[in-house]
Amino acid sequence: MKIPRWKKAEFEEIEYEPMNIKELLGEMKSISELIVxxxxxxxxxxxxxxxxxxxYLEVRMDTLNYHIRMIAMLAARTPEEAEKMAGILQIAExxxxxxxAAGDIVKILSLKLTRPILPRLIRESDEMIKRLMIDEKSNAKNKKIKDIHITSETGVKILAIRRKNKWIYGPRGDVILKAGDVVICIGTEEGLNHLNKLFKGDVEVLE
Amino acid sequence: MKIPRWKKAEFEEIEYEPMNIKELLGEMKSISELIVxxxxxxxxxxxxxxxxxxxYLEVRMDTLNYHIRMIAMLAARTPEEAEKMAGILQIAExxxxxxxAAGDIVKILSLKLTRPILPRLIRESDEMIKRLMIDEKSNAKNKKIKDIHITSETGVKILAIRRKNKWIYGPRGDVILKAGDVVICIGTEEGLNHLNKLFKGDVEVLE
Structure with missing residues (x-):
């Protein structure tokens, strides 16, 4: 049985990442908003x-919570600091x-159901989220997001980029796209397909 | 001791609302996305x-979950239906x-802390969410959202409207604003203050 990559990530040793509480909470906030x-x-x-x-994001959240607990324990030396850290741990929890809970929602998809439960049930808008990837031969490679005019040409919005085990949440226009980037986008099926052509290298520019 | 209004809502008898599973799940999805x-x-x-x-939204979610459980029980008459309903209950749960969890996050604010825990900690953008209200004497009263040019004049986006105990999530431009509407908006402090002047009746139009 092949172990899925996200599952592997769960058992990887947690690398030491020099992040402070501000960065950790900031990323936990971004994940909570995105993952739902x-x-x-x-x-x-x-x-x-x-x-x-x-x-993947669920595993990342676990890692961040592990780090924040460590830092909180080490930082609390006075009752005032302990009170503040207890509050921060409550938010992290x-x-x-x-x-x-988001993980529980998608578990539905791995059940061997006789019929799909939800598709067509609450599809109130045409916008969907898709995962695209920047190909080695794509013209978007090594370009800033703002220079490929994604929104004006396709109406698609980039929610996040995953670069190996790092995420960029709500990337700004000056983020440079790299080959191999996993780009999580929201848009209409048509817009997403159009953008995918650029990312795969099937078209030179969006127009 | 004055009982807060949202607390009262919790103990109110649950009214029968003729909603189907599609509507219930749709609203639960909207709440989960907004509440975080x-x-x-x-x-x-x-x-x-x-x-x-x-x-308020936490109480509303409880009510919806109560309704969905009732419907699921009554609807499942065959093993196939029971399987489907079990999946739907898992999503609702x-x-x-x-x-x-969102309720747990805001509980931090009701603790009598010696110092605030988070303000200024992860304020990575200037955008904030505020609750505004449409005054009886506001010019926005009985107007369609699209006709008061909120986005072009203030950059503010309306996330939801609460009208007594009903919510409109992500309202479209043709929704008509009413006096007493609680409007939950996201934007810069400047944009929100400007919009608030229209909602309070201090200015006639946004410009």
Whole structure:
């Protein structure tokens, strides 16, 4: 049996990352906001790739919570600091609960059901979330996001980029796209397909 | 001791609302997506009004989950239906977990802390969520959202409207604003203040 990559990530040793509480909480906030949208989109459009991204983010959230607990313990030396750290841990705990609940939502997709449960049930808009990848031969490679005019030409919005085990949440226009980047986008099916052509190298520019 | 309004809502008898599973799940999805953003914004900007809206939505989520459980029980007559309903209940359960976790996040604000925990900690953008209200003497009263040019004049986006105990999530431009509407908006402080002047009746139009 092949172990899925996100599952492997769960058992990898947690690398030491020099992050402070501000950065950790900031990323936990970004994950909680993103993962809920991803989970619903995955079950609405029966998209197993997006479900996989939910699981990646769930593992990432666990790692962040591990780091924040470590830092909180080490930082609290006075009752005032301990009170503040207890509050921060409460927020971190809630953030992890949210990501676990998102994971529970996408678990539906791995059940061997006789019929799909949700597709077509609450598809109230045409917008969907898809996972695209920047190909080695794509013209978008090594370009700034703002220079390929994604929104004006396709109406698509980039929610996040995963670069190996790092995420960029809500990337700004000056982020440079790299070959191999996993780009999590929201848009209409038509817009997403158009953008995918650029990312795969099938077209030179969006127009 | 005055019982807060959201707390009262919790003990009110649950009214029968003729909603189907599609509508119930749709609203649960909308709440899960909105409530997470609201909870973080409430603690970042120490906004107790938004924390109150989180608690309202938490109570609303409980009510929806109650209805969906009732419908699921009554609907399942065959093993196939039971399987489908079990899946739907799993999603509903996860949605409620998300809203409870959002409630846990804002509980931080009701602790009598010696110092605030989070404000200024992860304020990575200038955008904040605020609760505004349409005054009886506002020129926005009985107007369609699209006709008051909110986005072009203020950059503010309406996330949801609460009209007594009903919510309109992500309202479209043809929704008509009413006096007494609680409007949950995201934008810069400047944009929100400008919009508030129209909603309070201090200016006739946005410009």
């Amino acid at each position: 949208d991803l989970a619903y989109s995955a079950i609405l459009f029966h998209n197993k790739e997006i479900a996989e991204e939910v699981r 809630a953030a992890e609960t949210i990501s676990n | 953003d609201l909870a973080y914004s409430a603690i970042l900007f120490h906004n107790k009004e938004i924390a109150e809206e989180v608690r 996860a949605a409620e977990t998300i809203s409870n």
